[in-house]
Amino acid sequence: MSVGAPRALASSGQKPITEILHPLSAAEEPLSATVGGDKQEVGLTNGTPVETSSPASTSSLFNRLQLDDDLEADVRDPYADSSETRDLFVTVDDPKKHVSTMETYITYRVSTKTSRVEFDLPEYCVRRRYQDFDWLRIKLEDSQPTHLIPPLPEKFVMKGVVDRFSEEFVETRMKALDKFLKRVADHPVLSFNPHLNAFLTAKDLNKRQGLALLSKVGESVKHVAGGYKLRARPAEFCAMGEYLDTFNQKLGTIDRIAQRILKEQSEYLTELREYGSVYSSWVGSEDELLRPLEGVAGCVTTSCGALEDLGENMSQDFLPVLREYVLYIESMKNVLRKRDQSQAEYEGRLEAAILRKQEDRTPVEVEKCQDKMECFNADLKADWERWQSNKRQDFKQLLTGMADRNINSYEKSQAAWESLITLLQDKQTEDKTSETN
Amino acid sequence: MMADSGSNEEVAVIGNTDITSTESESNIINTMVERETALLRKMEINVAEAEKRTGKNTVNMQETYTVYLIEIRPAETVPGVGAPAAPDTLWRRYSDFELLRTFLLVTYPYIIIPPLPEKRAEFQWHKLSADNLDPDFVERRRVGLENFLLRVASHPVLSNDKIFFFFLTEEKGWREAVLETGFQDKADSRLKSLSAMFRVKNPDKRFTAMKQYSDELNTVISQLLRVRARVADRLYGVYKVHGNYGRVFSEWSAIEKEMGDGLQSAGHHMDTYAASIDDILEEEEHYADQLKEYLFYTDAVRSVCKKHDLIQYELEMAAQDLVSKKQQREELATGTVRVFSLKGMTSKLFGTESQEQRESRLAALEQSIQEGEEALKEKNTECQEFVQMAWEDIERFKEQKDKDLREALISYAIMQISMCKKGIQVWSNAKECFNKM
Numbered sequence: 001m002s003v004g005a006p007r008a009l010a011s012s013g014q015k016p017i018t019e020i021l022h023p024l025s026a027a028e029e030p031l032s033a034t035v036g037g038d039k040q041e042v043g044l045t046n047g048t049p050v051e052t053s054s055p056a057s058t059s060s061l062f063n064r065l066q067l068d069d070d071l072e073a074d075v076r077d078p079y080a081d082s083s084e085t086r087d088l089f090v091t092v093d094d095p096k097k098h099v100s101t102m103e104t105y106i107t108y109r110v111s112t113k114t115s116r117v118e119f120d121l122p123e124y125c126v127r128r129r130y131q132d133f134d135w136l137r138i139k140l141e142d143s144q145p146t147h148l149i150p151p152l153p154e155k156f157v158m159k160g161v162v163d164r165f166s167e168e169f170v171e172t173r174m175k176a177l178d179k180f181l182k183r184v185a186d187h188p189v190l191s192f193n194p195h196l197n198a199f200l201t202a203k204d205l206n207k208r209q210g211l212a213l214l215s216k217v218g219e220s221v222k223h224v225a226g227g228y229k230l231r232a233r234p235a236e237f238c239a240m241g242e243y244l245d246t247f248n249q250k251l252g253t254i255d256r257i258a259q260r261i262l263k264e265q266s267e268y269l270t271e272l273r274e275y276g277s278v279y280s281s282w283v284g285s286e287d288e289l290l291r292p293l294e295g296v297a298g299c300v301t302t303s304c305g306a307l308e309d310l311g312e313n314m315s316q317d318f319l320p321v322l323r324e325y326v327l328y329i330e331s332m333k334n335v336l337r338k339r340d341q342s343q344a345e346y347e348g349r350l351e352a353a354i355l356r357k358q359e360d361r362t363p364v365e366v367e368k369c370q371d372k373m374e375c376f377n378a379d380l381k382a383d384w385e386r387w388q389s390n391k392r393q394d395f396k397q398l399l400t401g402m403a404d405r406n407i408n409s410y411e412k413s414q415a416a417w418e419s420l421i422t423l424l425q426d427k428q429t430e431d432k433t434s435e436t437n
Numbered sequence: 438m439m440a441d442s443g444s445n446e447e448v449a450v451i452g453n454t455d456i457t458s459t460e461s462e463s464n465i466i467n468t469m470v471e472r473e474t475a476l477l478r479k480m481e482i483n484v485a486e487a488e489k490r491t492g493k494n495t496v497n498m499q500e501t502y503t504v505y506l507i508e509i510r511p512a513e514t515v516p517g518v519g520a521p522a523a524p525d526t527l528w529r530r531y532s533d534f535e536l537l538r539t540f541l542l543v544t545y546p547y548i549i550i551p552p553l554p555e556k557r558a559e560f561q562w563h564k565l566s567a568d569n570l571d572p573d574f575v576e577r578r579r580v581g582l583e584n585f586l587l588r589v590a591s592h593p594v595l596s597n598d599k600i601f602f603f604f605l606t607e608e609k610g611w612r613e614a615v616l617e618t619g620f621q622d623k624a625d626s627r628l629k630s631l632s633a634m635f636r637v638k639n640p641d642k643r644f645t646a647m648k649q650y651s652d653e654l655n656t657v658i659s660q661l662l663r664v665r666a667r668v669a670d671r672l673y674g675v676y677k678v679h680g681n682y683g684r685v686f687s688e689w690s691a692i693e694k695e696m697g698d699g700l701q702s703a704g705h706h707m708d709t710y711a712a713s714i715d716d717i718l719e720e721e722e723h724y725a726d727q728l729k730e731y732l733f734y735t736d737a738v739r740s741v742c743k744k745h746d747l748i749q750y751e752l753e754m755a756a757q758d759l760v761s762k763k764q765q766r767e768e769l770a771t772g773t774v775r776v777f778s779l780k781g782m783t784s785k786l787f788g789t790e791s792q793e794q795r796e797s798r799l800a801a802l803e804q805s806i807q808e809g810e811e812a813l814k815e816k817n818t819e820c821q822e823f824v825q826m827a828w829e830d831i832e833r834f835k836e837q838k839d840k841d842l843r844e845a846l847i848s849y850a851i852m853q854i855s856m857c858k859k860g861i862q863v864w865s866n867a868k869e870c871f872n873k874m
Binding site for chain 2: 274
């Protein structure tokens with residue numbers, strides 16, 4: 001089937017890119033993606049644009065086919081730059097409201113396209129609700145305790161304060177869920193987790209409630225059981241903790257500033273609207289000045305529109321990403337704490353073993369603990385690097401986005417005023433020529 | 438007689454939007470100057486400087502006040518030939534200008550006298566101080582006073598006034614000269630015309646319409662200035678809050694490795710952005726000043742219309758008086774009482790008067806009627822002359838207002854474009870820095 005095809009292609013050696021088939025077009029129905037083209041066509045056949053949060057573009061899809069070395073390299077070293085070897089694409093979109101007698105809730109379509117062996121089919125399409133994402137996250141945390149799991153958007157919203165079914169809320173949440181899933185799918189280890197597989201493929205996530213409860217209990221038990229005290233945290237992990245604390249603080253400040261700006265802009269907008277309406281009302285008393293006054297009123301209105309869009313964009317795209325990173329930081333700190341515990345446990349057991357004077361060889365449990373700790377340290381360091389790199393890209397995108405939106409807003413306004421001047425100038429030369437005639 | 442057809446006027450055509458608003462403002466002044474009066478053909482007028490003085494006032498108390506330097510230069514017949522002559526200068530304070538204006542108001546009640554800049558700052562947004570000694574306020578007042586002098590000097594009637602000429606040329610003896618004209622006597626009657634409530638039976642409809650228009654203009658410009666001040670306040674807030682990004686980006690860059698430089702420089706651009714609003718709003722004050730001039734102009738228009746009402750009323754009173762006297766004569770002559778008069782009633786009750794008495798009364802009445810007819814003729818002429826001269830000036834004013842306000846709106850549009858361009862520049866710079874993160 002199509003699963004084997006890409007490998008066959010790859011082993012045939014390097015081919016010029018135009019000759020290499022789109023790997024996903026190896027499936028029976030041709031995708032609307034054309035070879036070498038359509039970057040947009042990631043993961044969806046219905047044409048809706050997909051927002052990829054990772055900077056790795058879909059053209060890397062083609063890179064992946066050139067050298068089978070890369071493929072194997074990917075399997076060998078889970079931390080090789082996965083942007084060159086992506087073979088799992090996920091998207092969250094198409095929110096729908098479900099009304100039942102018990103409750104009302106939203107589901108999202110989760111689409112998967114993959115060439116991985118671990119998946120039976122190359123494409124999947126399932127519907128999931130927030131609860132299911134939450135389940136997935138918990139399972140991932142439990143089964144991969146040494147890894148950083150990306151955050152989910154806030155779970156609880158105060159009913160009556162926030163409309164859970166408003167278009168904006170659903171849109172924002174969906175984007176965050178999409179980002180979450182993409183980050184998991186991009187992770188060289190997490191993406192192979194069987195729970196993710198189940199999440200992406202199963203028609204029904206069976207017994208998820210029970211499992212969720214169980215795993216929650218399990219989690220808290222783990223936290224209680226870690227009663228060991230940490231001696232000396234290695235410097236690099238200390239540095240990570242300090243960085244996270246400071247970064248968290250700065251993000252909080254930026255969030256406050258952004259909110260303040262939104263507030264000031266909204267108040268400015270209110271006054272600006274009234275300002276425009278005064279010009280409109282002036283029009284009634286004038287003859288010669290009619291056109292300039294109407295023109296000014298029009299430009300002010302255009303500027304108001306541009307400002308409104310800016311505010312909406314900032315509150316829908318900018319603020320949620322900031323908040324998500326705060327959650328990410330919390331996750332990361334959690335992982336650091338677990339690492340500390342793992343080290344503490346190892347040190348504790350080692351000390352106990354020494355006290356019991358087992359000198360001939362270190363007992364197995366102590367060795368196991370040491371292994372566990374060292375694995376944890378390695379995973380954490382690797383995840384940290386990847387997180388830093390992703391963070392850099394995410395913030396670069398976020399901030400350039402903010403700059404772009406502001407530029408856009410000014411450009412709209414400038415265009416309106418410039419066309420007014422042209423209009424008035426034309427009238428002026430018109431008048432001049434009619435006067436001299 | 439100045440031809441105001443506009444055919445010999447250079448309309449300031451703005452060919453490119455890079456013209457600054459100060460250039461546009463000087464376009465307004467230029468068009469005034471080019472409307473050549475005999476006075477302006479002879480001399481150039483400037484209010485060059487402002488200085489603080491202290492002295493004793495009329496109640497012998499120390500006070501601080503500002504004086505303004507008026508410079509008169511002979512108008513250059515051949516520009517650029519020879520060194521420019523040293524100007525004749527004298528100092529005047531605001532109260533001198535006020536006295537001049539009051540003189541003009543009283544002496545030319547049929548002319549719309551140009552207004553002075555405001556005595557105390559009104560319609561301020563919070564940053565600008567309302568202090569009369571504030572250097573920015575003094576500077577704007579200096580410009581306003583120069584504007585006033587140029588308006589008078591370019592007026593076809595006012596520019597020929599001797600007192601105005603002395604104001605520009607005689608520092609010492611001017612006040613005495615003004616007071617010697619005895620204009621204060623007329624000042625009382627003018628006040629009467631402004632405040633009195635009287636019903637005019639047949640007002641000239643054009644004046645009624647003009648009065649209504651000037652009231653409307655007054656209302657709308659006041660509103661506009663009020664809202665504009667609030668808009669300025671809000672805009673100030675938006676820009677300044679962005680300065681906080683500068684600080685937080687700087688702090689954040691300290692904990693980053695690769696992102697640090699980009700963040701730091703972007704922060705500087707945010708500081709620049711926040712600082713840019715000061716100049717932007719300062720420039721906008723010029724626009725506000727142009728609007729204010731016309732706001733104050735509406736008072737002058739109103740007082741001309743009111744003067745017309747008074748003269749018309751006096752005319753109607755004189756006509757009515759004559760009619761009633763003639764009726765009295767008729768009654769005396771024919772013996773019929775049509776109009777009630779006390780004398781008539783008492784003579785009916787207490788006996789008719791003698792023939793001599795009647796004849797002497799008739800003679801006195803004839804005299805009175807003759808005087809009345811003279812007075813009516815005079816009043817009629819006065820009224821007609823007033824209407825003619827006033828309406829001519831109103832037409833001139835309307836044309837001037839249309840042109841000036843049009844220029845003001847265009848220069849406002851240019852200011853907005855400039856503000857947009859600056860905003861785009863700063864955000865583009867910031868975006869470049871973000872891209873380097």
